[in-house]
Amino acid sequence: MMLQAKNVHKSFDGKEILKGISLDVEKGDVVAILGPSGSGKTTFLRCLNFLERADQGQLIFDGDVIDLHNASKKKIAHTRKKTAFVFQNYNLFQNKTVLQNVMLGLTSARGFDKKVAQAKAIKALEKVGMADRLDSYPIQLSGGQQQRVAIARGLATDPEIIYFDEPTSALDPELIGEVLSVMRQLANEGMTMLVVTHEMEFARNVSHKVLFLEDGKVIESGPTKDFFENPTSDRAREFVKKILSTHEGTQE
Numbered sequence: 001m002m003l004q005a006k007n008v009h010k011s012f013d014g015k016e017i018l019k020g021i022s023l024d025v026e027k028g029d030v031v032a033i034l035g036p037s038g039s040g041k042t043t044f045l046r047c048l049n050f051l052e053r054a055d056q057g058q059l060i061f062d063g064d065v066i067d068l069h070n071a072s073k074k075k076i077a078h079t080r081k082k083t084a085f086v087f088q089n090y091n092l093f094q095n096k097t098v099l100q101n102v103m104l105g106l107t108s109a110r111g112f113d114k115k116v117a118q119a120k121a122i123k124a125l126e127k128v129g130m131a132d133r134l135d136s137y138p139i140q141l142s143g144g145q146q147q148r149v150a151i152a153r154g155l156a157t158d159p160e161i162i163y164f165d166e167p168t169s170a171l172d173p174e175l176i177g178e179v180l181s182v183m184r185q186l187a188n189e190g191m192t193m194l195v196v197t198h199e200m201e202f203a204r205n206v207s208h209k210v211l212f213l214e215d216g217k218v219i220e221s222g223p224t225k226d227f228f229e230n231p232t233s234d235r236a237r238e239f240v241k242k243i244l245s246t247h248e249g250t251q252e
Contacts, residue, residue: 001060002027002192003161008057008068010043017043018054019216025161025209028190032203032224034239035213041196044213045163048194049085050076062160081110084154084162088169090146092138092153098125099134102153110157117156124156125149128182144175151182161192168199200243204228212236 003025010018018040025031033041047054047068054068061079071079092101099121106117125131128148138146147167154162164183168176180202187193187206197203203210203224210227212220220227220236228244231237 001025002029002062004058004060005044005048006058006060008044008047009055010040010047010052011055017216018047021057021211021213021216021218023211023218023221025192025194027160027192029209030187030191030193030195030207031209031211032207033194033196033211033213034200034203035219036239039213040216041213042165045085045165045194045196049080049083049163051085081157082160084157084159086147086150086154086162086164086167088166090138090143090150090170092146092149094138097135097137098130098141098149101138101149102156105153106156120156121152124152127155127185128152129178142175143171144178147171147179148182151179151186155186161194162186164193164195164197166196166198168197212239 001024005021005023008018008021009016021040021044023031033045035041043052046052047057048059050071057068059066059068061082066075066079093104096104099118102121102124103117106112106120107114112120122131122134125134128151130145130148130152133141133145141149167183168179171179176199180199183193183202184206195207207224209222210224211218212227214235220231220233227236228240231240
């Protein structure tokens with residue numbers, strides 16, 4: 001098992017957002033984290049990468065047991081070096097070029113030599129189809145292009161796992177496909193990914209597992225095929241029926 005999250009709890013202002021979430025992830029898994037808005041999907045992802053400090057819970061990563069509430073700064077830094085996080089809104093530095101944005105995490109956070117960092121950054125940008133825009137600034141790019149740069153920034157660090165927090169939610173509909181295409185390519189190459197998403201076709205066709213949350217609890221968890229074709233809970237059946245009928249309506 002590459003990664004296990006156990007009994008993750010998180011409250012904000014006395015309101016419990018996560019009520020004991022657990023998840024097992026094998027190397028090469030693509031896990032789609034699904035559920036209605038407000039179900040705790042993003043909070044769970046952020047807790048796994050210590051962008052939020054969980055109130056309770058355990059993370060086992062490559063055999064290393066980490067207390068999500070009490071982990072030291074050193075332990076957090078060590079764990080984060082194995083991961084990348086792709087945000088909804090790209091989080092690029094507007095005053096830096098595409099190449100500089102991707103290099104920055106390598107030189108400042110990881111101490112890479114500038115030439116080595118540049119080579120790794122260009123390679124990552126080639127992978128996402130952005131090598132022709134090295135000297136462009138984020139304001140000169142579409143949302144889809146900015147998100148591909150953000151993915152390249154993560155890839156450049158050679159992560160063991162990438163967390164995606166609704167990576168297409170801020171994009172115009174016609175730009176969503178280019179980002180999903182890059183993610184599909186990464187999945188085909190065996191990248192381990194946890195993906196909070198509302199893109200049901202991507203979840204159904206690319207992910208291996210589904211974690212379905214509602215009201216801070218796991219309603220259903222298991223293989224993607226089982227979730228979409230034979231959900232066991234009433235709530236999951238209702239969710240799948242609704243999204244499939246919506247999709248069929250858009251196909252007509």
